[in-house]
Amino acid sequence: MPLCAAAGAAVLLLKLALPLVPLPAECGVPADVEVAPVYRPVIERLVTRSPTLCAQMRRIAADDRVVLRIVVAHGLRPGACCRASTRFVRRGVRLEANVRLPASAELPELLAHELEHVVEQIEGLDLVRLSRVRDSGVYRIEGNRFETLRAQAAGRAARQELETIAFDARR
Numbered sequence: 001m002p003l004c005a006a007a008g009a010a011v012l013l014l015k016l017a018l019p020l021v022p023l024p025a026e027c028g029v030p031a032d033v034e035v036a037p038v039y040r041p042v043i044e045r046l047v048t049r050s051p052t053l054c055a056q057m058r059r060i061a062a063d064d065r066v067v068l069r070i071v072v073a074h075g076l077r078p079g080a081c082c083r084a085s086t087r088f089v090r091r092g093v094r095l096e097a098n099v100r101l102p103a104s105a106e107l108p109e110l111l112a113h114e115l116e117h118v119v120e121q122i123e124g125l126d127l128v129r130l131s132r133v134r135d136s137g138v139y140r141i142e143g144n145r146f147e148t149l150r151a152q153a154a155g156r157a158a159r160q161e162l163e164t165i166a167f168d169a170r171r
């Protein structure tokens with residue numbers, strides 16, 4: 001039946017266009033976040049579909065002291081430590097967060113992981129002190145590099161949120 005087919009297509013389009021969880025209209029990438037124009041729509045798409053990414057971005061946007069730069073790059077720099085990283089520079093009250101991510105399928109998870117590190121700094125988490133506290137969820141990797149369980153959890157949450165949407169769109 002042509003009518004049924006048309007109705008089916010409309011339902012599918014609706015599923016593709018809408019996230020499973022309705023997100024606030026405020027979800028998005030603030031204009032003052034520095035990101036290459038070619039990657040802005042990609043990041044925007046992820047932030048408007050993941051409650052975790054949306055909450056993180058809103059938290060960062062609400063803090064005037066934070067300058068967020070996101071660099072998406074193919075391949076790792078020679079000698080790079082990790083799949084992704086965030087370098088923080090404090091200038092007076094200003095906090096510059098330079099997030100570097102790979103252009104890969106891991107982008108959603110790694111973006112949420114790194115943005116959680118930015119939120120940790122907004123909250124004033126003392127990584128040096130906490131890394132010495134047993135079961136604090138903060139670990140020193142080496143030198144001035146740290147890892148936190150909450151960043152890992154945020155990454156997993158965003159990945160699952162976006163996987164659920166992709167799965168639903170395929171049905």
Ligand SMILES: [Zn+2]
Pocket residue numbers: 113117146147148151152
């Ligand atoms: Zn990390």
